[in-house]
Amino acid sequence: MSLQTPLSSISDSNTSDSNISEKILQQPWTKEEFEANLRAQHRRYHHLHPFHQRMNAGQLNPEEVRRWVLNRFYYQQSIPLKDAAILSNCPERDIRREWISRIIDHDGRTGSEGGIEAWLKLGEAVGLEREKMLKGQAVLPGVRYAVDAYVNFCRTKPWIEAVASSLTELFGPDAIRDRLIALEKHYPWIDKAGFDYFRVRLKQAPQDASYALNLVLQRCQTVEMQQRAVEALAFKCDLLWSQLEAIERGETRPIIND
Numbered sequence: 001m002s003l004q005t006p007l008s009s010i011s012d013s014n015t016s017d018s019n020i021s022e023k024i025l026q027q028p029w030t031k032e033e034f035e036a037n038l039r040a041q042h043r044r045y046h047h048l049h050p051f052h053q054r055m056n057a058g059q060l061n062p063e064e065v066r067r068w069v070l071n072r073f074y075y076q077q078s079i080p081l082k083d084a085a086i087l088s089n090c091p092e093r094d095i096r097r098e099w100i101s102r103i104i105d106h107d108g109r110t111g112s113e114g115g116i117e118a119w120l121k122l123g124e125a126v127g128l129e130r131e132k133m134l135k136g137q138a139v140l141p142g143v144r145y146a147v148d149a150y151v152n153f154c155r156t157k158p159w160i161e162a163v164a165s166s167l168t169e170l171f172g173p174d175a176i177r178d179r180l181i182a183l184e185k186h187y188p189w190i191d192k193a194g195f196d197y198f199r200v201r202l203k204q205a206p207q208d209a210s211y212a213l214n215l216v217l218q219r220c221q222t223v224e225m226q227q228r229a230v231e232a233l234a235f236k237c238d239l240l241w242s243q244l245e246a247i248e249r250g251e252t253r254p255i256i257n258d
């Protein structure tokens with residue numbers, strides 16, 4: 001099924017009578033069509049990026065693996081910030097009660113240290129220093145811009161659109177499963193204890209994705225809202241893609257000794 005009229009053609013249109021009646025007449029997608037349009041964004045997902053494909057084929061050298069882990073840490077650290085932004089924009093207590101668990105999944109609690117700590121362990125397993133990751137000075141500008149755009153999106157857009165942007169997690173588990181197999185097979189120099197992050201994510205992501213999908217399907221009742229949800233997901237796919245573009249290219253800035 002193809003996507004119906006893109007949102008831009010509605011919002012950019014002038015206000016002639018025919019355009020207005022066209023807008024009024026446009027029926028919302030059925031739940032099934034809406035879900036199919038969301039899931040169709042899989043074709044933009046970052047599992048198709050050449051850098052991930054080379055990773056899965058065992059073709060990355062240790063420096064490239066370290067560059068990926070160090071830069072992706074900036075994404076990992078930013079996830080609780082964007083989830084806190086969603087919480088702060090959502091006036092519904094029931095939803096906040098569910099959503100808050102995402103922050104705890106990443107930030108952890110005493111005795112259950114969470115995803116950020118697990119990613120730091122992955123960093124140590126590939127030979128990165130914890131302090132260097134936490135300082136974040138080596139994060140590439142393209143990665144910083146892409147990830148900050150996600151946090152900013154979730155701060156400034158209606159909360160349901162921010163929820164829709166999290167739906168890349170529908171596609172995440174398959175990609176993470178393939179990556180885990182590839183890392184264990186092709187990168188024997190990495191201590192396997194470092195891969196715990198991915199194992200935990202394989203349990204959390206399907207639950208997160210299912211909750212967010214049902215919410216988006218239920219709350220986006222007009223065609224405009226449905227289209228904005230699909231656009232939010234496309235935006236998120238572009239951000240993940242841009243992140244990998246920057247990581248693949250690597251450091252190109254001049255060396256500044258200050």
Ligand SMILES: O=C(O)c1cc(C(=O)O)c2c(n1)C(=O)C(=O)c1cc(C(=O)O)[nH]c1-2
Nearest residue numbers: 079115165166167168169172175176201240
């Ligand atoms: O490794 C990946 O490919 C990958 C992708 C994504 C994603 O699709 O956004 C997430 C994660 N990992 C992840 O670990 C994670 O915690 C996560 C949270 C979110 C989100 O948008 O709320 N996406 C992702």
